[in-house]
Amino acid sequence: xxxxxxGFGSASSMRDGVLLHVEIRTVNNKFYKSNFRIPxxxxxxxxxxxxxxxSYITRGSVTVTLKFSDTSEKAAATINTDALxxxxxxxxxxxxxxxxxxARLLSLPxxxxxxxxxALVTHVKxxxxxxxxxxxxxxxxxxxxxxxxxxxxxxxxxxxxxxHLKFIKQRAPEIVAxxxxxxxxxxxSLLEEIGKSVAAEDVIKExxxxxxxxxxxxxxxxxxxxLKQFDELSSRLDGEPxxxxxxxLAQEMLREANTIASKCxxxxxxxxxVEIKGAIDRIKEQVQNAx
Numbered sequence: 432x433x434x435x436x437x438g439f440g441s442a443s444s445m446r447d448g449v450l451l452h453v454e455i456r457t458v459n460n461k462f463y464k465s466n467f468r469i470p471x472x473x474x475x476x477x478x479x480x481x482x483x484x485x486s487y488i489t490r491g492s493v494t495v496t497l498k499f500s501d502t503s504e505k506a507a508a509t510i511n512t513d514a515l516x517x518x519x520x521x522x523x524x525x526x527x528x529x530x531x532x533x534a535r536l537l538s539l540p541x542x543x544x545x546x547x548x549x550a551l552v553t554h555v556k557x558x559x560x561x562x563x564x565x566x567x568x569x570x571x572x573x574x575x576x577x578x579x580x581x582x583x584x585x586x587x588x589x590x591x592x593x594x595h596l597k598f599i600k601q602r603a604p605e606i607v608a609x610x611x612x613x614x615x616x617x618x619x620s621l622l623e624e625i626g627k628s629v630a631a632e633d634v635i636k637e638x639x640x641x642x643x644x645x646x647x648x649x650x651x652x653x654x655x656x657x658l659k660q661f662d663e664l665s666s667r668l669d670g671e672p673x674x675x676x677x678x679x680l681a682q683e684m685l686r687e688a689n690t691i692a693s694k695c696x697x698x699x700x701x702x703x704x705v706e707i708k709g710a711i712d713r714i715k716e717q718v719q720n721a722x
Contacts (some may be wrong), residue, residue, distance in 0.1 A: 435721065441565035459492070462490065592658060596651065610623040678721075
């Protein structure tokens with residue numbers, strides 16, 4: 432099923448005094464790109480978090496935010512008494528009578544030691560990965576929902592293109608016949624003034640040249656084939672990313688439409704081609720957000 436690259440998912444938990452909150456946001460990108468905002472104490476989990484995310488998301492720019500707060504007794508830091516004594520001694524050496532509030536020195540570098548980072552990572556890892564799974568499921572659900580709306584709009588553009596292409600296909604033989612009639616009338620008018628008649632072989636030769644220059648049968652066939660392949664890919668149910676392939680097909684459709692426009696000298700057909708190109712531009716814009 433076609434999925435959008437825009438999504439959001441979040442999950443939170445509070446266990447044993449440890450609060451964890453995960454947010455995952457995704458937007459469109461040609462490739463997979465990740466950006467992590469993780470507390471320093473938990474950065475050791477980044478590789479495993481990314482591996483878990485890529486099992487859900489294969490394309491797009493992904494921003495992962497992990498918030499952490501530990502209010503348990505294990506969060507208490509250890510006071511480095513040697514460092515604290517050193518700060519006090521240095522201050523006393525400046526002014527022996529200086530009154531020192533040791534509590535105000537706790538913010539100085541090296542006074543407080545958080546020595547349980549490895550144990551903390553091991554403790555919260557299962558919970559973090561569980562929250563990543565939950566948030567990713569939310570992202571996928573949102574991407575799928577938006578993908579349905581995206582598919583509906585793409586289908587409407589395909590219908591528009593097919594309707595105009597059907598008219599062009601039917602109109603193509605009539606263009607040559609109209610040209611033959613106009614050419615014959617013009618030649619007869621010019622030759623009548625000098626008392627000459629139109630040779631049938633001359634008319635046939637000119638019409639053949641015109642027909643060859645304006646033949647759009649191959650372009651119509653290729654454009655029709657691109658439409659069919661585009662519809663098949665956007666309707667796949669295996670969840671495989673097809674966005675880049677759809678983008679390529681849209682470019683090919685536009686190329687065929689431009690070729691038809693350059694060959695066509697018929698006013699109504701030209702108008703239809705403009706409508707087709709407008710629908711293709713809409714498709715190109717939409718598939719930029721298809722996974």
